[in-house]
Amino acid sequence: MPAIVEVRGAVKDYPLGKLKVRALEDVSLSIEKGEFTVIAGPSGSGKTTLLNLIGCVDVPTAGEVIVDGQATSRLSDRQLTKLRLHSIGFIFQSFNLVNVLDVYQNVELPLLLQGKLGAAERHQRVKALIERVGIGEHLHHRPNELSGGQRQRVAIARALVTRPALVLADEPTANLDSVTGASILDLMRELNEAEQTTFLFSTHDHAVMQRARRIVRMLDGKLAES
Amino acid sequence: MQSLRLVLILAVRSLLAHRAKSLIIGSLLFVGTFVVVLGNALLDSIEEVMRTTLTHSLAGDFQLQSKDAEDALALFGGGGLGTSDIGEIPHFEQVEAEIGKIDGVRYLVPMGVTNATVFGRNEIDRVLTELRDALRDGDTERVPRLVARARRIVVDLSKALDTAKAIADEESYRKNAEALTKVGDDAFWTAFEPGGDALSALDFLDSRVAPLASDGDLYYLRVFGTDPERFVEAFPRFEIKEGQMIPPGRPGFLFNHRTYEKLIKNRVARELDALVDEADDGNTIADDPLLQQRVRRLADQYRLVTFQLEPEDATALTSELKGLLGQDGTLEELVQAFLKVDDTNVRERTAWFYEHMGTRIALHVPKVGDSVTLRGFTQSGYLRAVEVPVWGTYDFEGLEDADISGASNLVDLVTFRELYGKMSDSAREELAGIRQEVGVKALSREDAEAALFGGGGDVEVAVADQGALDVDIGAVNVVGPFERTFPAEETRTGLVLDVAIVLEDPDREAALRPELERVADGLGLKVLDWKEASGTLGQMITVLRITLLTAVAIIFLVALIIVNNAMVMATMDRVPEIGTLRAIGTQRTTVLGLFLVETGVLGLVAGGVGGLAAVGVIVWLQSVGIPAPADELVLLFGGPRLFPTIGLNDIVFGLITITTVAVASTLYPATLAARVPPIVAMRGRE
Numbered sequence A: 001m002p003a004i005v006e007v008r009g010a011v012k013d014y015p016l017g018k019l020k021v022r023a024l025e026d027v028s029l030s031i032e033k034g035e036f037t038v039i040a041g042p043s044g045s046g047k048t049t050l051l052n053l054i055g056c057v058d059v060p061t062a063g064e065v066i067v068d069g070q071a072t073s074r075l076s077d078r079q080l081t082k083l084r085l086h087s088i089g090f091i092f093q094s095f096n097l098v099n100v101l102d103v104y105q106n107v108e109l110p111l112l113l114q115g116k117l118g119a120a121e122r123h124q125r126v127k128a129l130i131e132r133v134g135i136g137e138h139l140h141h142r143p144n145e146l147s148g149g150q151r152q153r154v155a156i157a158r159a160l161v162t163r164p165a166l167v168l169a170d171e172p173t174a175n176l177d178s179v180t181g182a183s184i185l186d187l188m189r190e191l192n193e194a195e196q197t198t199f200l201f202s203t204h205d206h207a208v209m210q211r212a213r214r215i216v217r218m219l220d221g222k223l224a225e226s
Numbered sequence B: 001m002q003s004l005r006l007v008l009i010l011a012v013r014s015l016l017a018h019r020a021k022s023l024i025i026g027s028l029l030f031v032g033t034f035v036v037v038l039g040n041a042l043l044d045s046i047e048e049v050m051r052t053t054l055t056h057s058l059a060g061d062f063q064l065q066s067k068d069a070e071d072a073l074a075l076f077g078g079g080g081l082g083t084s085d086i087g088e089i090p091h092f093e094q095v096e097a098e099i100g101k102i103d104g105v106r107y108l109v110p111m112g113v114t115n116a117t118v119f120g121r122n123e124i125d126r127v128l129t130e131l132r133d134a135l136r137d138g139d140t141e142r143v144p145r146l147v148a149r150a151r152r153i154v155v156d157l158s159k160a161l162d163t164a165k166a167i168a169d170e171e172s173y174r175k176n177a178e179a180l181t182k183v184g185d186d187a188f189w190t191a192f193e194p195g196g197d198a199l200s201a202l203d204f205l206d207s208r209v210a211p212l213a214s215d216g217d218l219y220y221l222r223v224f225g226t227d228p229e230r231f232v233e234a235f236p237r238f239e240i241k242e243g244q245m246i247p248p249g250r251p252g253f254l255f256n257h258r259t260y261e262k263l264i265k266n267r268v269a270r271e272l273d274a275l276v277d278e279a280d281d282g283n284t285i286a287d288d289p290l291l292q293q294r295v296r297r298l299a300d301q302y303r304l305v306t307f308q309l310e311p312e313d314a315t316a317l318t319s320e321l322k323g324l325l326g327q328d329g330t331l332e333e334l335v336q337a338f339l340k341v342d343d344t345n346v347r348e349r350t351a352w353f354y355e356h357m358g359t360r361i362a363l364h365v366p367k368v369g370d371s372v373t374l375r376g377f378t379q380s381g382y383l384r385a386v387e388v389p390v391w392g393t394y395d396f397e398g399l400e401d402a403d404i405s406g407a408s409n410l411v412d413l414v415t416f417r418e419l420y421g422k423m424s425d426s427a428r429e430e431l432a433g434i435r436q437e438v439g440v441k442a443l444s445r446e447d448a449e450a451a452l453f454g455g456g457g458d459v460e461v462a463v464a465d466q467g468a469l470d471v472d473i474g475a476v477n478v479v480g481p482f483e484r485t486f487p488a489e490e491t492r493t494g495l496v497l498d499v500a501i502v503l504e505d506p507d508r509e510a511a512l513r514p515e516l517e518r519v520a521d522g523l524g525l526k527v528l529d530w531k532e533a534s535g536t537l538g539q540m541i542t543v544l545r546i547t548l549l550t551a552v553a554i555i556f557l558v559a560l561i562i563v564n565n566a567m568v569m570a571t572m573d574r575v576p577e578i579g580t581l582r583a584i585g586t587q588r589t590t591v592l593g594l595f596l597v598e599t600g601v602l603g604l605v606a607g608g609v610g611g612l613a614a615v616g617v618i619v620w621l622q623s624v625g626i627p628a629p630a631d632e633l634v635l636l637f638g639g640p641r642l643f644p645t646i647g648l649n650d651i652v653f654g655l656i657t658i659t660t661v662a663v664a665s666t667l668y669p670a671t672l673a674a675r676v677p678p679i680v681a682m683r684g685r686e
């Protein structure tokens, strides 16, 4: 079974004035379907940088990142965008819902961008997913009418609605209290088990790490796999 | 398709979410559209009204003019008096043959314009002329009456002479006083009794006394020649106000009614009319020193009434005035007192004037039914005088109060050519015959000018030079002006200055122009549309359009800058949102579209409301009309009030412009937004 993500010797440098900051150094990693993997490490170790490369919002300075069979450094912005739309679901630390849209519309948004499903099928899928993440009664509320946990549930639904090969989450519980964070993580774990959705997320929360199936440890831009 | 729907939803939601911003930009776009739609509708209405008015009154849909012309036609003014060279078209029949056969051409109206002077004779001249006629006809009933009128004028002249004493040199004062003393004596007037030497008395009055009266008015008139029959058919706005149209095959003159009322009319009547107008406008004599001055001057004009009265009318009027004013005095004193009107009686006195005085004097000199002697210089510089009957007065419906059209008086084409200096064949032959019979009196230029400007009596002048055949026919005419005829085809052939083309269907103006130009070119003519041919008036529309466009351009420039700034700021605020959209798979172009659609929708909505508001205002104006703020604007408004209309094209044009401006002003902020990288979504927002 081919890996969904293949990172081979990835290097990422950030310019800092005249100097360069090396955020990633020779990182190689492979993620396969159905994984529920946590990237752990102290602040500044390069977790976000790695997720950005895998999430196709950034490309490596050297080395290769292959997502869903495509080497991202060879893709145009247009192709990268397409890859993000069709293969990846994002769950953000600060939820990043579109404030002018209600819950339903936020979840529907990636489907509309894809334009693949007909109205009936779309409606069915959006409704079902919103029920599934437990916010069925808030269908037509705006994000600012919801609590942090509820918002993150909407974000999860939005990330999953296109049935992506990979769901990325950079510190999904950082803005939530520990109880809510735990329930969000339980939800992701349930979805992982029920639908075989592949999850890759970062955290430095130990409670989160305990729920992971695989932990990838980072330090100073390098992998210290366990 | 789905993403377009999404873009629309997002755009509308964003607009609603940022209400303050949308409202500010929206009102700006609203005002912009309102001004554009309203301004355009008004201008279109003015243009349409003007088009109908002008094409139906004088201009036609097109005008033909010689290619050699130095100046463009200015049918409704613009060219200086007689100074412009609008060229000549030597053979109207050729134009009729060639242009006339083009499909879609309905009428060809030959035209020409020139300038002439006309005397409104002074009263003593009039009386003496009538007296001479009466003596010649042996009209024993009229002679004593005219003598009585002449005596009254002479008595009055003696009074005027005393006031002139200070300015006249001694020698001429002495001579004039002598002459007046002589005619002040009853013995002088016995010459007019049966058996007296009436003619030498008359000569004395003519040569020594008449010149003492202040000169009669000299009017400078713009005279417009055409084929009267064709003109009436081609121009539906033309209407006869008094008298009748010039009959076919006859020479004739029609006063423009406004000229007739404002220039030719007895000054007392005119001033009373004007004072009533002032009263109608709410201006009171008591509060206005200028009006008070006018009233004083009006009273000084009493002679314009008294000199014209027949003896029995003078007696009757004296007693009527005594009754009205409740005071005693001579006729002169009474009329003067009567004319000192005030705010309380100006209307009654004016009505009384028309009832009791207007019926006893000639209100217009010359008047409809008279014949006038038109004088002017021909193209080659010769003096010409042509006597023509005044058949009536006319105006163009809707333009009664317009100043510019008031300048043109109408003559038949043959008379026009005589004034202008090109004669028809029949006139030439007629003249040659007369020359043999009578011989022509040749005059020097000085004599001619003296005759033209001296205000003399009945001297009709003919000028000949170096045997040229350029001699006036009216002067040596043997039949009276009302009896003269000429072959009707003379107005259909020969020289004209310009030709009006009236189309079957005015909407085909643009379609027919190339064909007209092609044929006209072969005839050495150029084609002008009604706007180009109308002079300053036609340019006025263009000037108005440029003004509107400038105003609109400024409004839009301001809108552009404001919308641009507001949208740049909005983009800054929305960077995280845009980043999120980009991260979850929205293409750059979609983001670009999102911003453009946003202002586009706003433009359409605000523009739609602005357009509707403009429609509302126009509909309201349609029912009440916009009054022309000045007489000069009557022509522009096609009448005293403009009733504007609005077309779908005005609204569509406004909407398209405003939406374009809105979208254009968002181009820069939209590209900024499209450049937001998806990575910004990954940054925490603590």
Ligand SMILES: Nc1ncnc2c1ncn2[C@@H]1O[C@H](COP(=O)(O)OP(=O)(O)OP(=O)(O)O)[C@@H](O)[C@H]1O
Pocket: A014, A015, A016, A021, A022, A023, A041, A042, A043, A044, A045, A046, A047, A048, A049, A050, A204
């Ligand atoms: N855009 C950037 N420009 C310059 N340096 C950057 C940039 N993004 C990250 N870095 C640097 O790269 C290194 C790795 O940062 P990264 O954000 O990946 O760490 P992290 O493990 O996600 O930390 P945290 O747990 O605080 O989120 C850090 O030293 C950071 O300062």
Ligand SMILES: [Mg+2]
Pocket: A047, A048, A049, A170
């Ligand atoms: Mg991080």
